[in-house]
Amino acid sequence: MSNGTSEGRGRLAVVTGGASGIGAATCEVLRVRGWEVVIADIDTAAAQRAAAQYSGHCVTMDVADQASIARAAAEIEARHGAVYGLVNCAALFAPQTPPEHLDIESWDRITGTNLRGTYICNVEFGKRMAGRGQGAIVNMSSIGGHRPNHGHAYTTSKAAIITLTQGMAGEWGRSGVRVNSITPGFVGVPRVLAAIELGKRYPVPPGSLSALGRLVEPAEVAESIAFLLSDRASGITGTDLAVDAGVLATSGWVVHGGVPGARAPAADA
Ligand SMILES: NC(=O)c1ccc[n+]([C@@H]2O[C@H](COP(=O)([O-])OP(=O)(O)OC[C@H]3O[C@@H](n4cnc5c(N)ncnc54)[C@H](O)[C@@H]3O)[C@@H](O)[C@H]2O)c1
Numbered sequence: 001m002s003n004g005t006s007e008g009r010g011r012l013a014v015v016t017g018g019a020s021g022i023g024a025a026t027c028e029v030l031r032v033r034g035w036e037v038v039i040a041d042i043d044t045a046a047a048q049r050a051a052a053q054y055s056g057h058c059v060t061m062d063v064a065d066q067a068s069i070a071r072a073a074a075e076i077e078a079r080h081g082a083v084y085g086l087v088n089c090a091a092l093f094a095p096q097t098p099p100e101h102l103d104i105e106s107w108d109r110i111t112g113t114n115l116r117g118t119y120i121c122n123v124e125f126g127k128r129m130a131g132r133g134q135g136a137i138v139n140m141s142s143i144g145g146h147r148p149n150h151g152h153a154y155t156t157s158k159a160a161i162i163t164l165t166q167g168m169a170g171e172w173g174r175s176g177v178r179v180n181s182i183t184p185g186f187v188g189v190p191r192v193l194a195a196i197e198l199g200k201r202y203p204v205p206p207g208s209l210s211a212l213g214r215l216v217e218p219a220e221v222a223e224s225i226a227f228l229l230s231d232r233a234s235g236i237t238g239t240d241l242a243v244d245a246g247v248l249a250t251s252g253w254v255v256h257g258g259v260p261g262a263r264a265p266a267a268d269a
Contacts, residue, residue: 007230008035012083014076015039016063016121017090018056019046021189022140022225025218026087027054029226035085038076042090063090063117064109073124085229086125086137088118093191094151107153114157115164122168122179130175136229139165139181141240143247146183162240169238178237180228185244188215211246211259 013030017023018039027037027050037056041047047058057080061072076083092113097103118139129135144151145158165181172179186192186206192215195201207215224243227233242248253259 005032005034007033007226007232010034010036011085012036012038012076012080013085013087013229014083014125015087015089016061016117017041018058018087019043019050021089021191022184022187022218022221023087023089024050024054025222026089026225027051027056029219029222030085030229031055033226033230035226035229036080038080038083040072040076040090063088063121064113066120069117069120069124073128077128082132083125083128084135086121086129086135087225087229088121088137088139090117091140092154094154096150098150099152110153111157114154115160118161119164122164126168126172126177126179129177130172133176135172135177136233137168137177137179138225138228139179141165141181141183143183143185143242143244146242146248147251165240166238173237178228178233180233180236180238181240182221182224182228183240183242183244183248184221185210185216185242185247187218187221189218207245208258208262209247209250209254210244211250213259213261214245216243216245 008030013035015023015027018027019041027039030037031054039047039051039056039058040061042062044060051058059072059075062068092110094110095106122137126137139161141161142158144155145162148155162181165179168179221243224241250259
């Protein structure tokens with residue numbers, strides 16, 4: 001078992017969507033823990049900035065395009081060597097269209113990036129890991145994948161990622177590849193903080209819905225991702241780990257005014 005800076009042992013991890021938010025925080029944590037990191041993102045300029053900040057490398061990759069993923073996987077291995085870890089953070093977020101106003105193009109765009117893209121990345125990188133007999137993959141689900149909201153394409157794709165993760169874990173477990181997913185809650189990435197500031201998307205402050213009464217920090221999600229990639233999680237595969245400050249655990253309290261501390265004391269208390 002290893003920990004701290006020796007945990008990664010110089011092994012190579014690819015982080016899709018690593019140019020911002022949780023992906024960028026993951027690159028930072030992985031570097032600190034001794035991994036080599038390649039950011040694979042559609043936003044080349046942001047990926048270059050993040051790679052410079054976290055002393056990593058980057059490639060331009062569009063997870064909605066199978067050929068782009070295949071090209072990037074081959075290019076990364078040719079330039080940097082065998083990929084041991086894969087973190088699939090790249091995602092699009094949902095415009096919340098009422099289903100009566102069927103917007104099938106945005107359904108295809110969101111599921112094509114979030115679900116199909118995650119599947120193809122699993123296959124392109126996972127098959128190489130399985131061929132070598134070692135590797136670990138972390139896919140990103142969401143609390144929306146457990147408790148749906150009106151972002152139907154997004155939440156459906158995030159629910160399916162949990163099933164996909166179990167399927168890939170079954171496929172490659174005997175080949176030395178572990179596959180797990182993470183369910184983040186409301187995470188304080190710039191995109192979410194800006195939406196809270198604008199006040200439109202979240203009529204209720206999202207942190208107030210959690211057991212801990214706050215948002216999750218990007219670094220807290222990144223630490224759990226690093227754990228699942230590492231040898232410390234050697235017995236864990238096919239699991240979904242919630243890093244949600246307890247939102248899933250406490251969602252049933254909403255009709256009772258929220259968890260203690262979030263509501264006025266009941267009259268009969
Ligand atoms: N932030 C949250 O509160 C939250 C909550 C639940 C789940 N998640 C999940 O965590 C992951 C990261 O979320 P985030 O909030 O850090 O997002 P973010 O918007 O900060 O980052 C997403 C990254 O994905 C990249 N990307 C988008 N489309 C791409 C494509 N086609 N190919 C390659 N890269 C692409 C973007 O350029 C960006 O760098 C996502 O999978 C998201 O669903 C986030």
